[in-house]
Amino acid sequence: MSTSTIDRLESSRRAARASAAERSISKAEGWRRRGPLLPALIFTVIVTQLPFLVTIWYSLRGQNLLRPGEDIFVGLSNYIDIAQDSTFRQTALNSVVITLGCVLVAMVLGIVLALLLDRPFFGRGVARTMLITPFLVMPVATSVLWSVALLNPTYGLFNWVLGVFGIEAVDWTSTYPIIAILMALVWQWTPFMMLLVLAGLQAQAKDVLEAASVDGAGPWRVFRSITLPHLRRYIELGVLLGVIYVVNTFDQIYLMTAGGPGTASANLPFYIYQRAFLGFDIGQAAAMGVVVVIATIIVASAALRLIFRSFEVKE
Template sequence: MATLLERHNQKARRDVAQRQAGGMSRAEGWRRRGPLLPALIFTLIVTQVPFLFTIWYSLQNWNLLNPEGDRFVWFSNYIEIFADSTFRQAALNSVIFTVGCVFFAMILGIVFALLLDRSFAGRGIVRTLLITPFLIMPVASSLLWSVSILNPSYGLLNWLIGLVGIPPVDWTSAHPIASILMALVWQWTPFMMLLVLAGLQAQPKDVLEAAQVDGAGWWRTFISVTLPQLRRYIELGVLLGAIYVVNTFDQIYLMTAGGPGTASANLPFYIYQRAFLGFDIGQAAAMGVVVVIATIIVATFALRLIFRSFDTKD
């Protein structure tokens, strides 16, 4: 009987200690999170409240040219934009810009990072020059490409192809998507290069030395050792690049204005046209909601892949 009573008292003391520890851990957690609450509240106000208003506007037939026709139409705007061929073309252009820019920028970034990972005279100067395009404002880089490089009369690119007898080309009119892609790849290659270069400098040197001792050549070492080491950095660069490039606006607005017609318009530019040129707030808001949801889905899927690779033991 005394033994049972003693066991009961020990269990009661353990329960009390666990409750006290849990209360202390919760209190400690709130003390740590407390200073972050103002920032969290501010972020929710400036991001989620406007998004909720955007959802509300997307359910209304609100055109500034016809204020008397403002009424609640539920999901009619979403049905109309998916039936709009221009919206589908703008969505396809967004995919082309994003995939094309990220792919070519990553390939060039890997090549430049491999070159900069070697020691040579003037490497610091070359590295600074290669980083410079990423530091230029998108508006300035767009003007540089449209005026100095792709201009049909005195552009640098037409001068170069003229040296081999090719007639001048009006790049932004004849090849608007390719023109915008060149400017985007030029701007985003340094960003990819820096991420890959960080991965190259973080890889253990003893593994590379062991591969050389085993007789592996440069290409075999790169494919079997270096590239798997760079996987996380490449995935991170692809994710961040895709999130930013999908919102491209400056290059399209300044280089082609979405033209000819709407041939080079992407979703952000088409939303701008519908809202500020067509004054159709309801459909523009519906397009914005669709873009945000699609971006969240893609980013969530990509983040899961990245976190899974980081959780995997090498």
Template sequence: MTTTTVGHAQSLRRAQSSRAARDRHTLPRAERWRRRGPLLPALIFTIVVTQIPFLVTIWYSLRSRNLLNPGSDQFVGLANYGDIVLDSTFRQAAVNSVVITLGCVVVAMALGIGLALLLDRSFPGRSVARTLLITPFLLMPVASSVLWSMAILNPTFGLFNWTIGLVGIDPVDWTSTFPVLSIVMALVWQWTPFMMLLVLAGLQAQPKDVLEAAQMDGAGPGRTFVSITLPQLRRYIELGLLLGIIYVVNTFDQIYLMTAGGPGTASANLPFYIYQRAFLGFDVGQAAAMGVVVVIATIIVASAALRLIFRSFDVKE
């Protein structure tokens, strides 16, 4: 296909898109409402269960409200947000959230790519291996947290200490000595299958004729992966990273069951610290302010990531 042909095809698609947009704008108002009408119940439900509670949270964040002191309920404006900025524990929890999220997502994606490349090859028992590798993602977070804290990282009879004991290394209390690392390991174990499935879908969507052409041109496996396979997997990798960040940043179960945010608040992330302020400290005002800040930050990060993904789709087109 020549460059002229490609340019003509792109111009034709743009013209068709512009024509479709004009057709949508010239539809009668009744026809537009008839098409949008079936979506209204879902839109109303979404507003009721998300936007109204968020507005109530904003209202609470502007008040000094402690459940142990009912007389303290008064309007304080942005004072709660100012207290958050000065709260060193909140800053530490924010750093822990970034470290746990990026550590889990990046390592899980790297392992997922490696496992997907292995499962993309034909070998006896591939279906069994694929099922076993998917299993950690199917477990409930509570079950996986108990498994890691009791059977794998336990300082007395855990699998890790038994393994390092074979080479003469003294037992380690992982969740107390390396609490953030322990949480990241448990999260990586749980999220690697998800990344593997996304990347495996991208590998199986590759055009085989392109790979055969590269092989005939003398490209080795490494060169083929870097020049052809990796660009093909870009969308899947970006989508996996985005979804992983959105979900892992809300991690609560592993922290609550494995370290309880400790020692002290050394392994607390933002959701866990908000829980502590709301349900252990009963400070509804500051907890609501923290929740608003976290929601806004998450929306900004997700919007930027989605824009990058959509831009890559446009470039591909």
């Protein structure tokens, strides 16, 4: 073997040892950075994943607190029962209607209000503060405000306004329960959507808008071709967060309509509450909870994929 060949082999060995040492240092550096986060990660797993595993275990058992002696393993029987439960399908449809109705209407109103607040005018700070206030009100207070002060059939503000025009009073929470709930939810969530869209508007490059105006583009053309594509990621993020939170709505339904009449305005969280704490059927309630969590994860994962894809697109 020639001297040059030996030198090349020795050089490759040294390069391999150096590369291994760099990888070892890189791993050690990575663990040094991630180390302080491990307690938080462990805590998160304990308080989120362990209860979910316990819920799955309960969902596989036929446990009913009224019949404590019948706590047996039933496998997927609870899931089959809820698939055949017409009330579960109705409350699932109600959840979709309430969630999409609230998020879409709140987003449209939020975009309109954000466009108005993005323009300078006297008292803009006061107007912005007042428009944000509904999002800061507790859901329980929101429910009482809407059911008692605004939608009450006897002395509610809405019926007083209808009476001025000679229209007969309406019992909103009994006649139109889902619409009544949507009113309260949209009032509460519109400020959140407005803030997200307003942040996107203020992050938009003003020179691009000025250049479009100089080129003769009108306000609607500028909004449709420049502003709206820029706001896409903010709108998608608002819709995603809104869906995740609104699908778990409980306070407004419990306090405004109690899920009624019958189960006409009940959503999945309220129906799960009824099965667990009024029907004492722990097994079926746990199975419903597992189904809701899995469905939420699927929707959130699909939405997050769309959001990440929009971030990869260059403006």
